[in-house]
Amino acid sequence: MARIVLTHSACHRYTDGKAELESDAASIRALVRDLETRFPGLGRQVEESMAVAIDGVMYQDDLTAPIPEGAEVYLLPRIGGG
Amino acid sequence: MAPDGTPALKVVGTRPIRPDGVDKVTGRAQFGADFQLPGQLVGKVLRSPHAHARIRSIDISKAEAVPGVKAVMTAADMPEITSEEAFVGEGPADFKDMSGNTMARDKALYDGHAVAAVAATSAAAADAALAAIVVDYEVLPHVIEVEDAMVEGAPILHDDMFTSGVDPKPTKPSNVAKRMVFQLGDVDAAFEKADIVIERKYKTAPVHQGYIEPHACVAQYAADGQVQIYCSSQGQFMVRAYVAKLLGIDISEIRVTPLEIGGGFGGKTLVYLEPLAVVLSRKSGRPVKMAMTREEVFRGSGPTSGGTVWVKIGAKRDGTIIAGDAVLKFQAGAYAGSPVGPGCMTAFAVYDLQDVRITGYDVVTNRPKVAAYRAPGAPISNFGIESAVDELARELGMDPVELRLKNAAKKGTKAAYGPTFGDIGCVETLEAVKNHPNYQASLGPNQGRGVASGFWFNIGGESSATVNINEDGTAVVATGNPDIGGSRASMAMMAAEVLGIEVERVRPIVADTSSVGYCFLTGGSRVTFATGMAVVEASKSVVNELKARAAKIWDIPVEAVEWQDGEAVPAGSNAGDFEPLSLEDIAAKSGRTGGPIASTSSLNAQGAGPGFGTHVVDVEVDRETGHVKVLRYLATQDAGRAIHPSYVEGQIQGGAVQGIGWALNEEYIYDDKGRLENPGFLDYRIPVASDLPMIDTVVVEVPNPRHPYGARGVGEVPIVPPMAAMANAIQDAIGIRLTELPMSPPKVRKAVDEQAAAEE
Numbered sequence: 001m002a003r004i005v006l007t008h009s010a011c012h013r014y015t016d017g018k019a020e021l022e023s024d025a026a027s028i029r030a031l032v033r034d035l036e037t038r039f040p041g042l043g044r045q046v047e048e049s050m051a052v053a054i055d056g057v058m059y060q061d062d063l064t065a066p067i068p069e070g071a072e073v074y075l076l077p078r079i080g081g082g
Numbered sequence: 083m084a085p086d087g088t089p090a091l092k093v094v095g096t097r098p099i100r101p102d103g104v105d106k107v108t109g110r111a112q113f114g115a116d117f118q119l120p121g122q123l124v125g126k127v128l129r130s131p132h133a134h135a136r137i138r139s140i141d142i143s144k145a146e147a148v149p150g151v152k153a154v155m156t157a158a159d160m161p162e163i164t165s166e167e168a169f170v171g172e173g174p175a176d177f178k179d180m181s182g183n184t185m186a187r188d189k190a191l192y193d194g195h196a197v198a199a200v201a202a203t204s205a206a207a208a209d210a211a212l213a214a215i216v217v218d219y220e221v222l223p224h225v226i227e228v229e230d231a232m233v234e235g236a237p238i239l240h241d242d243m244f245t246s247g248v249d250p251k252p253t254k255p256s257n258v259a260k261r262m263v264f265q266l267g268d269v270d271a272a273f274e275k276a277d278i279v280i281e282r283k284y285k286t287a288p289v290h291q292g293y294i295e296p297h298a299c300v301a302q303y304a305a306d307g308q309v310q311i312y313c314s315s316q317g318q319f320m321v322r323a324y325v326a327k328l329l330g331i332d333i334s335e336i337r338v339t340p341l342e343i344g345g346g347f348g349g350k351t352l353v354y355l356e357p358l359a360v361v362l363s364r365k366s367g368r369p370v371k372m373a374m375t376r377e378e379v380f381r382g383s384g385p386t387s388g389g390t391v392w393v394k395i396g397a398k399r400d401g402t403i404i405a406g407d408a409v410l411k412f413q414a415g416a417y418a419g420s421p422v423g424p425g426c427m428t429a430f431a432v433y434d435l436q437d438v439r440i441t442g443y444d445v446v447t448n449r450p451k452v453a454a455y456r457a458p459g460a461p462i463s464n465f466g467i468e469s470a471v472d473e474l475a476r477e478l479g480m481d482p483v484e485l486r487l488k489n490a491a492k493k494g495t496k497a498a499y500g501p502t503f504g505d506i507g508c509v510e511t512l513e514a515v516k517n518h519p520n521y522q523a524s525l526g527p528n529q530g531r532g533v534a535s536g537f538w539f540n541i542g543g544e545s546s547a548t549v550n551i552n553e554d555g556t557a558v559v560a561t562g563n564p565d566i567g568g569s570r571a572s573m574a575m576m577a578a579e580v581l582g583i584e585v586e587r588v589r590p591i592v593a594d595t596s597s598v599g600y601c602f603l604t605g606g607s608r609v610t611f612a613t614g615m616a617v618v619e620a621s622k623s624v625v626n627e628l629k630a631r632a633a634k635i636w637d638i639p640v641e642a643v644e645w646q647d648g649e650a651v652p653a654g655s656n657a658g659d660f661e662p663l664s665l666e667d668i669a670a671k672s673g674r675t676g677g678p679i680a681s682t683s684s685l686n687a688q689g690a691g692p693g694f695g696t697h698v699v700d701v702e703v704d705r706e707t708g709h710v711k712v713l714r715y716l717a718t719q720d721a722g723r724a725i726h727p728s729y730v731e732g733q734i735q736g737g738a739v740q741g742i743g744w745a746l747n748e749e750y751i752y753d754d755k756g757r758l759e760n761p762g763f764l765d766y767r768i769p770v771a772s773d774l775p776m777i778d779t780v781v782v783e784v785p786n787p788r789h790p791y792g793a794r795g796v797g798e799v800p801i802v803p804p805m806a807a808m809a810n811a812i813q814d815a816i817g818i819r820l821t822e823l824p825m826s827p828p829k830v831r832k833a834v835d836e837q838a839a840a841e842e
Contacts, residue, residue, distance in 0.1 A: 007264050008263075010262060060543065079606065080424075081606020082291075
């Protein structure tokens with residue numbers, strides 16, 4: 001089971017204000033599906049416009065990244081640069 | 083072997099001569115405005131003279147009749163696009179907005195907004211045609227400053243913009259596109275425990291990236307619908323994708339050839355002229371060349387945001403910072419999409435702070451739509467936070483470096499934006515400052531020293547690279563990222579390192595969109611990290627093939643072949659007794675052992691290591707003129723592993739200099755009608771060499787475990803700390819806290835006068 005943390009207010013409207021969730025998803029793809037099922041719209045938002053930090057490592061546009069058991073996962077806005 | 087047990091590197095970390103150097107110093111390099119095609123026309127843009135106006139009609143009939151004019155276009159010649167989000171540079175943008183920014187459709191939203199364009203056989207004919215276009219404007223009230231745009235009754239730019247991120251959903255349109263909140267812990271409770279609270283509001287001005295080369299392109303639309311674009315940009319694949327989207331053309335029909343780029347810094351992660359040149363070429367049947375003037379660059383292309391930063395920090399008497407709160411209001415220009423999100427996330431990132439809240443507002447105003455600029459958003463919030471931390475240090479009587487060391491983020495720290503940091507070098511940059519002679523230098527009257535630290539995430543992303551081995555054993559490395567900061571050199575060096583040959587035997591090229599696999603644009607400090615990983619992977623694959631060819635030549639299993647220093651050698655005495663085969667030997671026989679040797683790698687690099695830097699500057703303030711002279715400037719930064727240290731140092735120096743300009747002089751000045759009054763380098767003052775001392779650098783290396791050689795991006799971080807460092811130094815010099823950028827001579831002089839009046 002991974003701990004999913006939503007620090008960004010854009011996510012909270014899907015979760016009725018909850019900032020922490022749990023998920024047994026083993027990959028970002030599975031997490032997207034899980035979130036979309038439980039909080040319609042959130043999975044899509046994560047897939048299309050968010051970065052996922054798994055145990056401190058940032059992933060963008062990578063649905064294949066594994067989520068280890070007990071991982072700390074943060075859902076964050078995508079990062080760009082100049 | 084290196085002291086840490088890893089194999090010693092022979093090329094990475096050295097300083098070879100840049101492969102594009104001769105072309106650039108001899109003038110042979112072709113930049114955007116240098117490129118020519120036979121029969122090309124001159125394309126020019128008509129721009130709105132109004133900050134905010136409804137376009138009732140545009141009459142192009144007289145322009146079309148001007149001798150030499152071959153095509154005239156307006157937004158009516160482009161598809162009307164519905165809203166669709168895309169990721170652009172610093173954050174999400176909307177293709178409908180991008181189309182509108184390229185050519186105004188119903189309203190002109192800023193002075194300089196493109197409203198029509200022409201193509202003619204000469205510049206004079208094009209100018210005459212622009213003068214003959216009749217635009218019927220209904221001038222509307224405008225708004226320039228971010229907080230003015232947020233008040234009830236402000237002129238509304240977009241009737242269909244309703245603030246997102248607020249509950250309940252608004253029923254009235256607003257210039258506030260978005261509100262966002264990032265929160266960790268219990269901020270209010272943490273402030274209750276604070277011994278000292280610092281609270282202040284700061285303001286920054288929008289500033290342009292100041293790239294020396296204006297936007298320029300040549301486009302050719304052929305009779306069969308094939309489109310060729312030659313342009314200077316931060317990403318040929320970005321140009322291809324955006325032109326395809328904005329004009330409704332299949333990607334396969336467009337080939338974009340990158341020309342040299344004379345600076346971008348984020349400002350060339352968008353298209354302005356390319357779609358117009360394609361439309362004009364389609365209408366005229368001739369190639370069309372377009373190049374902005376400097377005035378057009380200022381009026382018509384995106385700067386970064388200006389904004390306000392309200393900061394509150396709480397600390398214990400021993401200097402432990404325990405709470406942070408900030409409200410950021412960023413102007414986005416005419417369309418939503420300021421970098422307020424990363425501004426929020428980076429705000430407190432250099433500190434180990436568990437109770438933090440940052441609220442951000444993305445606000446449209448009648449200015450050019452902002453574009454990315456190095457570490458988008460971070461310098462703005464950093465100016466507020468690092469100024470406030472300096473005030474805290476003064477309140478506590480603590481050395482500013484010691485205060486930062488006491489609170490610095492380190493491995494295992496939960497970042498103020500959430501995730502737990504892995505290997506990072508924040509502490510190391512502070513230690514490097516502390517141990518540098520500049521930090522011990524004595525100061526005279528009206529001289530002061532300022533310190534600030536900064537952070538940027540860095541990114542990876544999609545990249546491709548092809549490594550070809552030539553018949554003579556030399557190599558070509560082809561990648562798809564324009565070389566802005568020395569990527570040709572670093573790509574060649576990483577390939578040479580893997581292949582085990584001299585870097586001079588590797589020729590790096592930046593290929594067009596039809597000649598190499600997809601690469602996301604050059605931005606976010608991603609190329610050395612991500613495209614470098616693709617180069618390393620392709621090179622490793624080539625080495626595997628070279629070993630296989632040697633095995634064939636020796637008639638032994640490939641497992642019995644090793645690659646050492648550019649040669650295939652038997653893995654041990656059991657493998658047989660063979661003379662080593664060099665890359666040259668194997669390449670010469672490649673035709674007889676299976677054909678050409680080449681490999682391509684395409685990947686989506688993840689895990690770019692975060693970057694940290696600390697700057698310390700000494701200034702002298704002339705109390706009579708308000709002039710601030712930079713006496714010494716030191717920038718330290720964690721580069722993970724500097725592939726080519728000279729380029730890393732150059733990136734750091736460049737970022738620091740741009741930050742000094744942002745701190746001291748740069749600003750857009752508008753008249754009361756919202757027209758830009760200083761669209762040129764004479765009146766928009768960027769630093770020149772004579773303004774500055776040598777920018778001293780210290781590159782610290784805390785390797786990024788996710789990169790084969792430990793590299794981190796380096797281009798973004800160095801522009802984050804300078805503004806606060808400068809303000810802190812001025813405070814140290816004259817005892818006045820300046821909270822508004824730029825800290826130009828008139829403002830410094832005014833502050834000195836007010837101080838004197840208060841003391842009388």
